Structures are given as C-alpha cells and as structure tokens.
Amino acid sequence: MPGPGAVPEAVPGEGPGVPAPELLARARLLVAPGLSASLVRELERIAGRGAEQVGAGGAAGGPLLTADGPLLCVGAVLPDALRTERLLWFHSVNAGTDPLLAAGPWPAGALLTRTVGRMGERIAQYVLGWVLAECQAVPEYVAQHARAEWRRLPTELVAGQTALVYGTGRIGGAVAGLLRSCGVRTVGVGRTARTGAPSAGFDRVIGAEEDPEAEAEELARARWVVAALPLTGATEGFFGAGRFAAVRGATFVNVGRGATVDPVALEGALRGGGVRRAVLDVLPEEPAAPGDPVWRLPRTVITSHSAGITADEDVAQDFAACWEAVAAGRRPELAVDTGRGY
Numbered sequence: 075m076p077g078p079g080a081v082p083e084a085v086p087g088e089g090p091g092v093p094a095p096e097l098l099a100r101a102r103l104l105v106a107p108g109l110s111a112s113l114v115r116e117l118e119r120i121a122g123r124g125a126e127q128v129g130a131g132g133a134a135g136g137p138l139l140t141a142d143g144p145l146l147c148v149g150a151v152l153p154d155a156l157r158t159e160r161l162l163w164f165h166s167v168n169a170g171t172d173p174l175l176a177a178g179p180w181p182a183g184a185l186l187t188r189t190v191g192r193m194g195e196r197i198a199q200y201v202l203g204w205v206l207a208e209c210q211a212v213p214e215y216v217a218q219h220a221r222a223e224w225r226r227l228p229t230e231l232v233a234g235q236t237a238l239v240y241g242t243g244r245i246g247g248a249v250a251g252l253l254r255s256c257g258v259r260t261v262g263v264g265r266t267a268r269t270g271a272p273s274a275g276f277d278r279v280i281g282a283e284e285d286p287e288a289e290a291e292e293l294a295r296a297r298w299v300v301a302a303l304p305l306t307g308a309t310e311g312f313f314g315a316g317r318f319a320a321v322r323g324a325t326f327v328n329v330g331r332g333a334t335v336d337p338v339a340l341e342g343a344l345r346g347g348g349v350r351r352a353v354l355d356v357l358p359e360e361p362a363a364p365g366d367p368v369w370r371l372p373r374t375v376i377t378s379h380s381a382g383i384t385a386d387e388d389v390a391q392d393f394a395a396c397w398e399a400v401a402a403g404r405r406p407e408l409a410v411d412t413g414r415g416y
Contacts, residue, residue, distance in 0.1 A: 092185060092400065092403070092404070092405045092409075093144070093162045093163060093183075093185060093400060094403070095400070095401055095402070095403055097144050097162055098144075098146070098162070098163075098400055098401060100143055100144065101143065101144040101145060101146040101162050101163070102123075102126060102143055102144070102145055102146065103117065103118065103121050103123050103124070103125045103126065103146050103148070104125070104126050104127070104128050104145055104146065104147045104148070104149075104156070105117060105125045105126070105127055105128065105147070105148050105149060106127075106128055106147075106148065106149025106150060106151065106167075107127050107128065108149070108150070109148070109149065109167070109389075110386055112386065113386040113389060113390060116386075116390040117148055117389075117390065117393060120390070120393060120394045120397050121146070121397065128147070128149065128153060128156070143160070144160055144161075144162035145158075145160050145161050145162055146162055146163045146164075146165075147161065147163070147164045147165070148164075148165045148167065148389075148393065149164075149166070149167060150166065150167050150168055151173075151174070151177070152164055152174055152177070154177075154178060157178055157179070157180075157181050158181060159181060159182070159183070161181045161184040162184065162185065163184065163185040163186075163187070163400065164184060164185070164186050164187075165187045165188075165189070165392075165393050165396060166186065166187065166188045166189060166410075167189050167384060167389045168188065168189060168384060169188055169189060169190050169193050169245070169382065169384070170188075170304065170305070170331060171186060171188050171410050171415070171416070172304065172305040172306070172331065172415055174186070175412060175415055180412045185400070185406075185409060186409065186410040186412055187392070187393075187396045187406050187408045187409050187410065188392075188408050188410055189384055189388055189389050189392045189393070189408075190244055190245075190388070190392060190408060191384060191385065191387070191388020191389070191391055191392055192385075192388060193244075193245060193382040193384065193388065194244045194245045194247070194248030194249070194382075195248055196381065196382050196383065197245050197248065197249060197302070197329050197381045197382040198245075198248040198249045198251065198252040198253075199252065200329065200355070200377075200381040200382070201249050201252070201253070201298075201300055201327055201329060201381075202252050202253060202256065204325075204327060204353050205232055205237075205253065205256075205258075205298060206232065208325060208351070209229060209230045209231065209232050210229050211227040211228070211229050213375075214227050215227065231257075232253075232256050232257060232258050233256065233257025233258065234257060234258075234259070235258055235259065235297040235298075236258070236259045236260075236261060236292070236295050236296045236297055236298075237249075237250070237253050237258050237259070237260050237261070237296065237297065237298040237299075237300055238261050238263060238292050238293060238296040238298070238299045238300065238324075239253075239260060239261065239262050239263065239276070239300045239302060240262075240263045240299070240300065240301050240302060240303050240312075240330070241262075241263075241264070241301070241302035241303045241304070241330060242262040242263070242264040242274060242276065242279055243302075243416075245302045245329070245330075245382070246262060246274075246300075246302040247262075247274035247275045247276070248275070249275075249300055249302060249329075250262060250274065250275035250276045251274070251275030252275075253275075254275055254276075254277065258298075259277050260275060260276050260277050260278075261276065261277065261278045261279070261280065261292050261296075262274070262275075262276035262278070262279040262280070263279075263280055263281075263282050263289060263292075264279060264280075264281055264282070265281060265282060265283050265308075266281035266283055266284050267279050267280055267281040267284060267285070280292065289320075290320045293317060293320035293321050293322075293324070294320055294321070294322045295322075296321070296324045297323075297324055297325070298324055298325050298326075298327060299321060299324045299325070299326050299327070300327045300328075300329065301313060301326070301327065301328040301329065301330045301334060301335065302329050302330045303330040303331060303334045304330065304331060304415060304416035305330075305331035305333050305334060305415070306414060306415035306416060307415070309331070309334045310333050310334065311333070311334070311335075311336045312334045312335075313326075313328075313334060313335040313336060313339070313340070314336040314339045315336065315339040315342065315343075318339050318340065318342070318343035318348055318349060319343075319348065321343060321348045321349055322348065323347070323348070323349075323350050324349065324350060325349070325350045325351050325352070325353065326340065326343075326349050326351075326352045326353070327352075327353045327354075327355075328352075328353070328354050328355060328356055329355050329356065329381045329382065330356065331356055332354070332356040332357040332358040332359070332360065333358045335354075335358070337358060337367075337368065340352060340371070341367075341371055344371055344372050344373060344374065345372060350373070351373035351374065351375075352371065352373065352374040352375075353374075353375050353377070354368070354374060354375070354376050354377070355376075355377045355378075355379055355380065355381040356379055357376065357379075360379055361378070362376065392408055395407070395408065396408055396409075
C-alpha cells in the first residue's frame with residue numbers, strides 16, 4: 075500500500091504515467107536552480123502556483139520530503155531524493171532524456187515529458203548549412219585563403235543527391251523536410267518502416283530491423299548520412315564497423331547522441347576513405363578534453379553540442395502544451411516512453 079503523501083495511480087486508459095487532473099491541481103511545483111528567473115515566472119503562470127527551488131547541486135530534502143502531496147518538477151536532472159512514488163511528473167528542459175533514465179530507476183507511474191521547441195528547425199538548418207558548405211567547397215576555400223592561394227575548386231549541386239537520415243521523429247523529419255526542399259532525395263531509417271512516413275519529409279522510409287539489405291543499398295548510395303537517433307540500449311554503438319563498411323564516400327553528420335557511434339569504427343572509415351568527412355555535434359564523452367583522440371580524427375569538425383540549443387521560450391512553450399494535455403487527462407505528445415527511452 076502507498077505510504078503517506080503517495081501519488082495515486084494514473085487515470086486508467088490514458089496510458090502509463092498520465093496523472094489525474096485532481097492530482098495536478100495540488101502538485102507542488104519544483105524547479106532546478108539553473109533556470110532563469112523569467113522562465114520560472116512563466117512556469118508559475120502556466121501552472122498557476124508558486125515554484126519552490128530544488129537545492130543547489132541537485133540536493134533535495136527537508137520540507138520537500140516531509141510535506142505531503144504530489145510533486146511536479148522542471149529541470150535537467152532529477153535528484154535521487156525525488157525519485158519517489160510522490161513524483162507525479164518531471165518535465166525535462168532538454169530533448170534528450172537518456173541521462174535522466176540512466177541515472178536510476180524511473181519512479182513507477184511518473185510522467186516524463188521533454189522539451190523540443192524549435193530544436194528540429196535549428197538542427198535542420200545546421201545540417202543544411204554543412205551540406206551546402208561542403209558542396210560549395212567552403213572548408214577547402216577557407217584553407218586556401220589561409221595560404222593566400224588563388225585557385226578555382228570544383229563544386230557540386232545538392233539537388234538529386236541522397237541523404238540517409240537515421241531517426242524519423244520530429245528532428246529527423248525536420249532535417250529531411252528542409253533537405254528535400256533543396257531537391258535532396260531523403261530516405262529515413264527507423265526501427266521499422268512504420269516509424270516514419272513520406273509526409274514527414276521523407277521520400278522513402280525503411281526499417282533497419284526489417285530490411286537490412288535495403289539499408290545497405292541506401293548507405294552505399296548516400297552522399298550524406300545524418301544520425302539523429304536517441305540513445306537507448308538498442309542504439310548504443312549503432313554506427314559500428316558493419317554500417318560504416320557499407321558507406322561509399324558519404325559525409326557522416328551526427329546530431330543525435332555521441333554514444334550511438336563506435337569511435338574506433340568511425341576513425342577506421344575516415345582513414346580508409348569510406349567516410350568522406352565527419353561533422354560531429356555530439357560525442358560519447360562531453361566535453362572532450364584537449365588530449366582526446368577525437369580532435370585528431372581526419373577530415374572531421376566538432377561543434378560542441380550546439381546544433382539544437384534549447385531556449386527559455388522553447389521550455390515554456392512545450393511545458394504549456396504538456397500542461398494543457400495533462401489537465402485535460404490526455405497523454406502529451408512530448409511524453410517519453412520510459413521503457414524505450416524516447
């Protein structure tokens with residue numbers, strides 16, 4: 075039987091982790107200390123109650139644990155002391171929730187939502203920027219300028235070429251849509267072909283589990299391979315020697331999670347020429363120390379996890395949308411399946 079102050083079960087039929095509106099009405103709002111004052115005020119306005127700050131450094135204790143009632147938290151990290159049956163809902167200020175889920179068992183019945191905001195748009199423009207820069211020989215011209223060298227270099231058009239985008243959700247779909255508007259043939263890769271649709275910006279969607287031969291054919295055809303995968307048990311080391319061996323001169327762009335890539339396999343593909351170049355916004359270990367071998371990868375640029383920076387307005391907008399759904403007894407579109415990890 076639940077202890078004092080425990081959160082009752084979610085509304086039946088609304089999906090796991092969807093709290094009843096009456097619980098939401100009396101939940102205490104807790105916010106991380108790193109949130110800006112203006113964002114906290116907006117969260118208070120949306121929730122219709124004052125916010126209590128979780129202790130600096132992520133500690134939580136004292137009145138937070140002794141007082142009764144369900145808890146609603148907004149932040150990037152969930153302190154261990156709040157991983158209790160009293161947790162009603164945690165809204166992450168980040169899109170990736172793998173660090174939250176990896177930090178410990180997720181409280182049963184607690185809703186987890188995330189912030190996406192305009193991240194898909196930002197990441198799509200990031201990818202397009204590198205695609206266009208490469209086709210117009212921008213890196214080569216920058217190096218040539220440093221040598222005070224006047225020489226025309228060959229360029230290419232993006233239209234008619236193929237981009238293979240791993241991840242067919244909001245971010246992958248946004249990347250594909252923007253590339254497709256420039257005439258790039260876009261192929262999405264999900265767990266199954268049903269995880270994406272042409273209407274999301276893809277000319278074709280294939281399932282890595284269902285049709286590995288089709289995936290290998292598209293890897294060989296691709297001019298760009300874009301990784302926009304979340305980090306789960308199934309995607310850790312996903313881009314390994316086998317997949318890189320199928321690449322025939324594509325540029326690899328990772329805007330998902332660093333640990334989805336086997337760095338040894340990527341280095342081998344770069345040095346062997348199968349991968350033309352790499353643009354890495356994310357790494358397995360961040361930040362990379364100055365002596366990290368990743369800085370010495372050939373034909374590689376690292377952009378310090380900056381492709382999809384989350385702004386305060388993104389957090390407020392997505393929290394408001396989730397609040398509206400939960401208050402109406404619906405599962406928010408931004409809810410995370412804590413079993414799958416995304």
